[in-house]
Amino acid sequence: MSLKLYNSLTRQKEVFTPINPPYVGMYVCGPTVSGESHLGHARPFITFDVIFRYLQYLGYKVRYVRNITDAGHFEEEGREAEDKISSKAVLEKLEPMELVQKYTNLYHWAMSQFNNLPPSIEPTATGHIVEQIEMIKKIIADGYAYEANGSVYFDVEKYNTDFSAKGQPYGILSGRVLDEQIESTRELDNQDEKRNKSDFALWKKAPAEHIMRWQSPWGEGFPGWHIECSAMSTKYLGEEFDIHGGGMDLQFPHHECEIAQSTVCNHKMPARYWLHNNMITINGRKMGKSYNNVIKLSELFSGNHPILEQAYAPATVRFFILQSQYRSTLDFGNEALQGSEKALKRLMEAFDWLQQQNDLGSTGTNIDTALDEKVNKLVADFDTFMNDDLNTAKVIANMFELLPVINSIKDKHIAATALHSNTVALLKKQLHTFLIDIFGLQINKADNNDKLDGVLQLLINIRKDAKSRKDFVTSDKIRNELAALGVQLKDEKDGGMSYTI
RNA sequence: GGUCCUGUGGCCGAGUGGCUAGGCAGAGCUCUGCAAAAGCUUCCACAGCGGUUCGAAUCCGCUCGGGACCUCCA
Known part of the structure; x- marks a missing residue:
């Protein structure tokens, strides 16, 4: 029984085979710390935290790299234009690293609230400017990027032409066909520094008022949107690594561009398995700034938001997310969250009671064989379901089928001797493993x-x-x-x- | 417009063509001084229309609805 994961690249479930077992390299796109994280951000970080934990449970030694994007356009919401130019006094001026620090701290706080394990390495974009510049130089040298007026652009059309021949066209991940995109956009070319609209920036020349800027062979500027992930994943995981993860909305253009950049530099498809979690929706709509339906994590935990009928504990939210399969959309609602809250409470109370029992089960003739088999099957399927592209929803459903058994033993509706001692031991162990170690659901114990x-x-x-x-x-x-x-x-x-x- | 996904009971959600998903809510019962909790039982589904099949929520077609990406985006 082996782990199967849905690979966005091949559009099918595949048996997971690491490049260098028992080592596994996993890169997940982290947040841009120019604002506070919202409920939508919680999904990938919880999903990949569970993957990280599950891979370790399977015995892999995982290096989990999750970046922090702290370079680029930095404007704090509600504090825009005036800061970018005006004051000469250092303390009155918007200091980008101040924002970076503030929102990085908030992000880390939220991650620990969710009981997400810290990644093995959490590199920042600003800490890897040198690597990014080196990578850009290499891409230019290979002829797949050009400089224009202090900026550097990736030549998507040339890449597509050359690499289509090698079976790796631009669009291989997202299923997009480049030609279709070019046709509708050619008219704009002469207004732009880019040769084609589909070209993307590797390096941007910094306008005079732009505060975040670094010296480069092309003048003062800052790195483009996609190059940081290519540079940092290559540095820490190598030219080819096992898993690349992120939200579905990053599939295009972000991950597509990463593939193009890394492939030119390293002559290899950077990652074997591309995993994408689906979106959290609210009233059927993706949660996002442009939709004006964002619930920040601090608001979620405090209940301080017009949409929220009450505060929701981080554990509740985590459980809510794990009650669905990660590739399905998940619709947020008060009723749904309240349901998760009650369900989790019932589950954890039964779990806690069971863990405290030391003399349940027997080896004698009192064993209810049918029940014993049922329990063993339900527990064994934890692994089966997880191996099927991490179906946490089904694992949780099985746990709820075990609940009446546990509670009936507690209430003495079922004899304490009805299960074999080995079954009880297995049940205790696997519930602990999945609920605590893999799902990370025991959060508020310190109370x-x-x-x-x-x-x-x-x-x-x-x-x-x-x-x-x-x-x-x-x-x-x-x-x-x-x-x-x-x-x-x-x-x-x-x-x-x-x-x- | 292009590419793709999706439509499951009051709500959230699993679902590999034939077997009860599960949770929350509702109803009844048991236990209980009462309550809560727990247990047991129960109600409520597969958008619509056709087709394939012995058999479809699951495959195919059409219609209608919802959504994502194509721009920063988890």
């Missing part, structure tokens, strides 16, 4: 500190006393007032009580 727990145990004991005296006024008062504070008490079957915050 319970000892003092708080002590206080709550005290209240629970007082309530137990009151109940035993049939003093329901007192017992209800404790329960209701704790509920008002957000602490929920539950009377267990065996007379015990537990709480959740």
Whole structure:
């Protein structure tokens, strides 16, 4: 049973075979830190975090590179033109690195809220200007780029002509045919420095007011949109690596351009497997700045947004995302998120209870064979479903089928001896592996500190006393007032009580 | 306009041609001092029309609807 991944390049699921096992190189396009990340950004980072974790679970040694785009046009929203020119005082002027720092910090904060593991390397575009310039020089030397008025453009038409012959036309990833695009745009040529409109910038000459600028063989300027990913993936993962990931919206032109640049430089298709997550939609529309329907992550976590009926915990959002397959669109809605919130709570409570049990299961004749087989099958399918292009939705569905079994044992509707000890051990282990290690869903565990727990145990004991005296006024008062504070008490079957915050 | 994706019950979503997806919500029951939780049972589907097939949500065609990319975009 081997891992299959849907490769956008070949448009089919393929068995994943690393170039140099057990090593795996994975590059994922990171954020542009000129603004705060929104819900839409959460999807690729959570998706590829789960892939990163799953590959490690499979025994691979993964180098996960995720860049930060901190070069280019930098304008903070709502703080535009005036800053670019005006003040001479350093502190009044927009300092691009100040924005970069601010939004990088926010981004890292959001990533840790989601319990995403840090990537192995997180390179920045500004830290790799030299590599980018070297790469551009190489592309010019090979004849696939030209300088025009201090800027450098990639010659897409020449590339397409030459590399079509080698079976790798421009458009191989996105399925676009270059000729069609050129036809409709030729008229604009003489107004442009570009030879063809489909040409893209490798290096842009910096206008006088542009603050972010670097010295280059072509004058002062800044790198183009696509070259950073080619330069950094080559540097850290080599000329050919295993997985390149990102959102579907990056397939064209960004990834297409990466392929062209890297192929010219390294004479190789940079990545074997191109993975693209689908979009999160809101009312059927992709979430994006131009649609004016963005929910920033800080707003999502605080509930402070007109669309939101309440705050949603990072774990809820993570779980919501994992409840769908990563290549499907996922429609955001309050009802859906609230459903995920309740579902996750139920799942984690059963999980936590199970992990605390040490003497469930038996080896004797009390075993319910049919049930035992069912549980084993459900657990075994965790791997099967993940191997089928990471179907986290199906894994979660299986977990919910296991839930009644666990809860019935807890409530003694099913005997503690009904499952074989080995089955119980496997169930505990695999639930932990998938829920915690791979899905990364145990997030808010640190809430319970000892003092708080002590206080709550005290209240629970007082309530137990009151109940035993049939003093329901007192017992209800404790329960209701704790509920008002957000602490929920539950009377267990065996007379015990537990709480959740 | 070009390229491509998609339409599943109140909501979100899996679905490899024949077998209950799952979750949330709703209804009933059990347990309970009451509640909550949990368990059990249950209601509600495959946009429409044709075709292929013994059999289609799943394949094909058409119609209608939604969306993405073609410009920075996760």
